Amino acid sequence: MGLLSPLGTGTALNWEAAREGRSGIGPITRFDAAQHSSRIAGECTDFDPLAFIDRKEARKMDRFIQYAVVAAQLAVEDSGIDTALLQSDRAGVHVGSGIGGIGSIADTVKVLLEKGPGRVSPFFLISSIINEAAAQISILYKAGGPNLAIATACSSGTHAIGDSFRIIARGDADIMLAGGAEAPVTPLGVAGFCAMRALSTHNDAPAQASRPFDRERDGFVVGEGSAILLLEERESALARGARIYAEIAGYGMSGDAFHVSAPQENGDGAYRSMLRAVRDAGIEFTEVDYINAHGTSTSWNDKIETLAIKRLFGAHAHKLAVSSTKSMTGHLLGAAGGLEAGFTALALLHQVLPPTINYENPDPDCDLDYVPNQARPTEVTVALSNSFGFGGANGTLLLKRHF
Numbered sequence: 036m037g038l039l040s041p042l043g044t045g046t047a048l049n050w051e052a053a054r055e056g057r058s059g060i061g062p063i064t065r066f067d068a069a070q071h072s073s074r075i076a077g078e079c080t081d082f083d084p085l086a087f088i089d090r091k092e093a094r095k096m097d098r099f100i101q102y103a104v105v106a107a108q109l110a111v112e113d114s115g116i117d118t119a120l121l122q123s124d125r126a127g128v129h130v131g132s133g134i135g136g137i138g139s140i141a142d143t144v145k146v147l148l149e150k151g152p153g154r155v156s157p158f159f160l161i162s163s164i165i166n167e168a169a170a171q172i173s174i175l176y177k178a179g180g181p182n183l184a185i186a187t188a189c190s191s192g193t194h195a196i197g198d199s200f201r202i203i204a205r206g207d208a209d210i211m212l213a214g215g216a217e218a219p220v221t222p223l224g225v226a227g228f229c230a231m232r233a234l235s236t237h238n239d240a241p242a243q244a245s246r247p248f249d250r251e252r253d254g255f256v257v258g259e260g261s262a263i264l265l266l267e268e269r270e271s272a273l274a275r276g277a278r279i280y281a282e283i284a285g286y287g288m289s290g291d292a293f294h295v296s297a298p299q300e301n302g303d304g305a306y307r308s309m310l311r312a313v314r315d316a317g318i319e320f321t322e323v324d325y326i327n328a329h330g331t332s333t334s335w336n337d338k339i340e341t342l343a344i345k346r347l348f349g350a351h352a353h354k355l356a357v358s359s360t361k362s363m364t365g366h367l368l369g370a371a372g373g374l375e376a377g378f379t380a381l382a383l384l385h386q387v388l389p390p391t392i393n394y395e396n397p398d399p400d401c402d403l404d405y406v407p408n409q410a411r412p413t414e415v416t417v418a419l420s421n422s423f424g425f426g427g428a429n430g431t432l433l434l435k436r437h438f
Contacts, residue, residue: 036280036377037109039102040260040364041077045109049374050381053389054410058242058363060256065220073234075241076220077258077365095158096171097136102261102370103168103216104175110212110263111176114277118176126210127180128169129199130263131191133369133424136163138221168216172263180208186369188424189329190288191215192262193372197286197430199266209268214373216261228257231296233333245366246393247330247359248337248401255331258365262373264380279437281380284318284417287311291427298335298423302343305329308429309347309419316433318417321351323433325388325418327379330359331366338400340421345403356413358406362392372422376432379420383436387412 038045041059042052052059060077068074084093084101087108093101107128111118120126143159161167166184173182181202187194192215199211219225228234235254237244245256272279289311291304298304313320329340337359345352360378367374382388387410394407420432 036113036265036380037106037263038374038377039079039082039106039109039262040367040374041079041258042364044079044081046113046377053360053363053378054387056363056390056392056409058392060241060245060365062241063220063225066222068225071225072229073225073236074238075235075244075256076225077256078220079260095162097139097162098218099132099136099216100162100168100171102218102259103130103263104171106214106216106261106263107172107175107212110265114265116265121176121178121210124179125208126178127182127202127208128173128178129181129183129185129195129211129213130169130172131185131187131195131215131369132165132168132217133186133188133191134217134219134224135165137224138218139163141221141223172212178212181211187428188426189366189368189371190422190424190428190430191369191372193376193420193422193430193432194288196264196266196373196376197288197432200283200286203266203268209271211266212263213266214261214263215370217368217370218259219257219368220259225257235332243393245332245362247328247332247362247391248341248398248405249394250396250398252332252334252337255333255361256365258367260367260374261370262377264373264377281383281434282437283432284435285312285316285433287315287431289429291429293427296425298339300339302339302346304427304429305340305343305421305423306346308431309343309421312419312431312433320348322417323348323355323419324415325355325382326357327375327418327420328357328359329421329423330361330391332361336423341401341403352403356388356406356411357403358389358391360389372420372430375422376420379418379434383415383418383434386415388415
């Protein structure tokens with residue numbers, strides 16, 4: 036896997052920070068946010084694209100594409116795979132994004148209005164459209180298999196991984212580089228979420244602003260980055276002696292069919308997404324040990340996700356652990372599902388649950404075990420990773436410990 040987030044560039048840095056409960060959230064430095072109601076974000080402050088990408092090529096890529104290409108390089112390096120195996124129609128790429136090149140779009144509109152259409156860059160479209168993240172990775176590795184992109188808001192990364200799981204299962208590929216990428220920390224991106232009143236305004240205490248399931252939560256903190264997982268058919272991975280983090284054993288998805296931005300009040304969409312993932316894996320509900328929650332730190336999401344978990348698991352809901360790593364990273368939107376699937380796999384590998392930090396004030400509507408404030412060494416065999424997006428696009432991955 037290749038993880039790139041506000042916690043750092045690289046899987047080791049991300050996992051170390053998550054285990055230690057460190058926050059990657061701070062004041063916005065990318066632009067002057069003085070006029071924005073929310074002036075904090077999870078920025079990838081240590082990211083240097085030129086350490087991985089030729090300067091000329093990097094200039095043709097929006098930041099979200101740069102993030103995806105670098106995360107893919109980290110994943111391939113981490114996998115130890117012979118890159119010759121990727122130069123095949125049996126290897127593919129599937130990368131989701133909720134917004135795509137919003138920074139490039141806003142910058143180009145300014146050029147258009149101030150300087151005219153003749154000054155618009157010929158690279159504008161290929162630097163900003165969502166499928167170009169997957170395209171650039173496919174070109175880099177000469178991967179001639181499925182080349183896909185998906186835009187299902189905050190479920191994009193989860194859906195890309197789940198779809199890739201199905202692509203391999205039905206025999207259309209042996210290897211898929213899959214995940215999500217997002218770069219929304221721009222004046223327009225932050226202003227849009229501010230206008231919706233979706234963001235936290237704890238500007239004076241950024242590290243404590245993202246507080247999923249806590250009674251004092253007041254909105255999510257926008258984050259950026261990318262996470263790409265290298266998925267491989269089981270026998271192929273075993274034959275080459277691959278180090279295996281976890282097994283993807285189930286995938287569920289659903290549509291709320293309810294509202295353009297709000298979740299269903301009864302949590303039915305989230306419930307059905309998790310239900311289908313568990314059924315797809317063919318396991319009992321009581322076998323699930325841990326859920327990496329969508330857990331955005333918004334009033335409605337955290338309450339409704341908790342309700343859906345209790346509805347699905349009944350009495351077992353109070354025996355399993357639930358945590359939100361968004362408390363540390365902020366919400367990476369279309370990249371969140373990839374990052375959180377990565378954290379879930381790492382939890383299975385290391386037998387440690389990442390915490391929900393900033394959990395200080397219990398909410399009567401959120402009454403599960405949220406692994407508060409400190410990582411927890413424990414035995415964990417089966418885990419879910421949830422993602423729920425605007426428009427009611429829900430996705431759940433079920434991962435199992437590999438023995």
